[in-house]
Amino acid sequence: MIIAVDGPSGSGKSSTARGVASRLGLRYLDTGATYRAVTWSAVDRGLDLDDTAAVAQRARELELEISTDPERQFVIADGTDVTAAIREPRISEVVSKIATNLDVRKELIRRQRAVIDAAQPSGGIVVEGRDIATVVATDAELKVLLTADQEARMARRGAELGSVTAEQLRDQIVRRDADDATVSEFQVASDGAVTVDSTYMTLDEVVEVISRLALE
Template identity: 50%
Template sequence: MTEKIVIAIDGPSGSGKSSVSKAVARHFGLEYLDTGAMYRALTWHVVRSGASLEDPAAIIAAAEDFPLQQGTNPDAESILVGGTDVAEEIRSPEISSAVSAVAAVPRVREILIQLQRDFIAGASAGIVAEGRDITTVVAPDADARLLLTASEEVRMARRGLQLGGTQNAEQLKAQVAERDAKDSRVNNFTEAADGVVTIDSTDLDYEATVAATIAAVQKQLNR
């Protein structure tokens, strides 16, 4: 790539955003930003600090003093909070069940949205940023904007495989359907906004989904 480009990818839980976004980043030689991991890392920070998830002021205080170090290499996930590697812990059921409460605080969203924009601005060649409101709020002027989705049944199955079978059906439902329901009160990540291309991977395997996403991105870049 000779010019810096920004690719924004949104979608519900278990839609394959992370794995597909990483593949897209590799294909175009770009950095990669997992904004969902950022919210999870902040939730870990809030829980570890002992703040109540029912105390918005305490959550905001934790967000304003959030010592995050997050890498943008699509081949090497790196998420540290105050020097502690939290990459595995932020995927636990405890954090998954708490993240919506943290993300629902308006001031917290303002803080993290600005942080995400700083990451995007600092990417020299460009970046693939994925999450729930990247196409509409964080980077509405991105060079390519996509919504990646799939049926709830398929998304739950994929999340189960991603977690290595460590979660039971009830935990998977909480991580996928229930979390989506909570987060949808804050932003709409199930329907594409104007100008956003939808990729439905319900009947596609990983390779086909990546190919369809890359083709959609390339088409938008060539406009």
């Protein structure tokens, strides 16, 4: 079983996908964390992020361990625990640039598919990102496009980040949405995808709706 959850920043993908995986006893993969880990590594090494060949090389060489336990998430990059570091604004501000590097995408999609395959014997996986239903796992049994209006997404991210400035919040949501929109296969409702608008739903309600769809 593969459940694909795609959607823009702050729509609730991570929390919802984790909740569904816990409820149904499935594994969970946050594909955004793989793009963030490569970004962290490129920044850590002081690479020129416009040097697409060097960044792609870094993606191929990076030793990446990502937890698929929905109750205990961690990301280890070249032996360093980067679970918290990859969420810092300095990474969020540049991650879309790394995500538009097609050779980085090729490498990370290969790794994501390996994680998805490895999860099948134990029952399956909930995978969340931007291009899961359209590219990474087109054979997913359930495809969900999770949306929420921009105001709700900004309010959620703001509450989560605490002392963030309005400028940083815009960077986190509005600018990143615009940058991500340059990748054509992102966030389009693929064949058979169900759109769930979470603007006026609680997290529990979204988890309930998606879990029920998965069991149908």
